[in-house]
Amino acid sequence: MRFLRILSGILIFFLAFFILPGYCFHASAAGRLQPVDGVPVIVIDPGHGGENLGTQAGGIWDEKYMDMVTAQALYDELSLYDDVEVYLTRTGDVDVSFQERAAFAQSVNADFLFSIHYNASEYHDLFGSEVWVPLTAPFNNYGYQIGYELLRGMQDRGLLVRGIKTREGERGEYYAIIRETVALGIPAAIIEHCHVDEDRDKGFCASEEDLIRFGREDATAIAKYFGLKSTALQVDYSDYPLAEVGSANPVASTLRDETAPDVCRIEFLSADYETGVLSFTLSAADYDSPLLYYTYSIDGGQTYSERNAWPGSDVLTGKYEDTFTLSLTIPSGTKPSVIVRAYNMFDPYTESNRYDSPITFSYGQDSRAEEGDPSSVGEGGNEDASGTGTPPDSDTHDPASSNADSQNPPAADPVAKPVSGSAVAGEKQVSFVAFLEICLIIVVFLFVILLISQGIAYQNRKRRRRQGRREFQSRKEDGDTRNQLR
Numbered sequence: 001m002r003f004l005r006i007l008s009g010i011l012i013f014f015l016a017f018f019i020l021p022g023y024c025f026h027a028s029a030a031g032r033l034q035p036v037d038g039v040p041v042i043v044i045d046p047g048h049g050g051e052n053l054g055t056q057a058g059g060i061w062d063e064k065y066m067d068m069v070t071a072q073a074l075y076d077e078l079s080l081y082d083d084v085e086v087y088l089t090r091t092g093d094v095d096v097s098f099q100e101r102a103a104f105a106q107s108v109n110a111d112f113l114f115s116i117h118y119n120a121s122e123y124h125d126l127f128g129s130e131v132w133v134p135l136t137a138p139f140n141n142y143g144y145q146i147g148y149e150l151l152r153g154m155q156d157r158g159l160l161v162r163g164i165k166t167r168e169g170e171r172g173e174y175y176a177i178i179r180e181t182v183a184l185g186i187p188a189a190i191i192e193h194c195h196v197d198e199d200r201d202k203g204f205c206a207s208e209e210d211l212i213r214f215g216r217e218d219a220t221a222i223a224k225y226f227g228l229k230s231t232a233l234q235v236d237y238s239d240y241p242l243a244e245v246g247s248a249n250p251v252a253s254t255l256r257d258e259t260a261p262d263v264c265r266i267e268f269l270s271a272d273y274e275t276g277v278l279s280f281t282l283s284a285a286d287y288d289s290p291l292l293y294y295t296y297s298i299d300g301g302q303t304y305s306e307r308n309a310w311p312g313s314d315v316l317t318g319k320y321e322d323t324f325t326l327s328l329t330i331p332s333g334t335k336p337s338v339i340v341r342a343y344n345m346f347d348p349y350t351e352s353n354r355y356d357s358p359i360t361f362s363y364g365q366d367s368r369a370e371e372g373d374p375s376s377v378g379e380g381g382n383e384d385a386s387g388t389g390t391p392p393d394s395d396t397h398d399p400a401s402s403n404a405d406s407q408n409p410p411a412a413d414p415v416a417k418p419v420s421g422s423a424v425a426g427e428k429q430v431s432f433v434a435f436l437e438i439c440l441i442i443v444v445f446l447f448v449i450l451l452i453s454q455g456i457a458y459q460n461r462k463r464r465r466r467q468g469r470r471e472f473q474s475r476k477e478d479g480d481t482r483n484q485l486r
């Protein structure tokens with residue numbers, strides 16, 4: 001009996017301390033995976049330089065200058081920490097080859113190289129921040145942990161996070177600075193702070209103060225990663241918890257997802273012909289990677305709107321809203337034919353079904369709604385025009401990456417307004433594992449309950465037997481007494 005009680009106690013302990021917390025707190029904090037011998041040595045690499053201008057799409061500065069301002073601020077701020085060595089790969093306006101930058105990092109025994117950049121896209125339609133990390137474990141995993149801190153900081157400032165990503169090229173690592181540095185046994189990451197050529201990002205890099213601020217915040221993220229302390233700044237990150245990831249395999253969310261989102265559907269909700277507002281329920285999902293942007297067409301797919309951030313998108317947690325209300329203001333005189341594109345964080349997209357309005361929107365000055373084509377079906381007139389596309393990334397400032405996507409210029413711009421939506425989404429890739437864990441928990445619970453009930457039954461049987469014996473004994477004694485009294 002005692003054996004059973006001990007066994008069930010062990011099982012409950014196991015359940016309470018290992019399985020349940022493991023299930024409930026997947027994203028719990030952890031320590032740094034990367035071992036560091038003694039004082040961390042950090043190399044900051046201002047991108048481009050000299051003849052190599054970087055992107056000029058911002059219109060204010062060449063990227064090489066922006067990279068230098070941010071890198072210098074990062075250097076200055078990080079130098080305020082105790083027990084850290086910091087270096088720059090270039091201090092002047094000179095072009096340094098990727099091999100030379102990597103060799104420099106090796107010469108100072110670097111623990112990490114951070115390459116500082118600003119981004120631009122071929123069609124000037126992308127916005128947000130991203131970090132590129134090595135393809136293979138464990139450098140990939142180190143890159144993930146530092147990338148998470150860097151991007152959380154930018155997200156807190158209001159930038160859209162595009163992800164911690166890898167890119168494979170013909171020679172392994174696609175990006176030369178990562179390829180050359182990793183080849184020498186040093187982890188490296190490229191920090192693309194924001195897009196200089198997109199209105200929603202321009203405000204983050206419009207002044208030198210903005211560029212300095214990026215550098216300072218990068219320094220804070222790097223200090224958190226290495227658990228640094230600063231007497232001058234009066235901060236101590238020695239116990240700072242980092243994102244928890246394994247180290248045996250590359251982090252799944254960093255690996256390029258070549259497949260388009262699995263679902264993208266629009267359903268007619270309402271049309272207000274007085275104000276021109278046409279509303280849909282937009283439902284979409286990607287079972288591999290979170291959704292990041294959407295665009296829409298009101299002319300049947302000939303032209304598309306500018307990119308919009310997907311509501312609730314947080315690629316660091318894998319979450320996004322899988323359903324929301326999309327309200328479009330249709331210009332008067334238009335008979336809209338609406339298609340929506342849902343993009344995942346690696347840029348493949350899926351097109352929704354098409355909604356053909358039966359009526360031409362006509363309001364304001366010419367306020368009578370014209371009759372629609374009678375052959376067109378009312379609100380259910382959904383012709384399935386589903387399609388998918390997988391355009392490559394369109395980061396163009398780097399000479400090594402001049403691929404394009406999206407053949408369509410933005411449409412004359414009706415106003416899009418995503419109105420709230422039912423949350424719940426993302427982390428679908430872990431849901432099967434979660435299901436197995438739940439099954440295991442249920443089995444263990446049932447086993448424990450079985451053991452306990454067996455134990456109780458056994459004890460009851462024993463008690464009954466003892467009682468029976470006692471009754472028999474006392475009946476016998478009673479009988480004896482009665483016999484004696486007679």
Ligand SMILES: [Zn+2]
Pocket residue numbers: 047048054055063116117118119397398
């Ligand atoms: Zn660059």
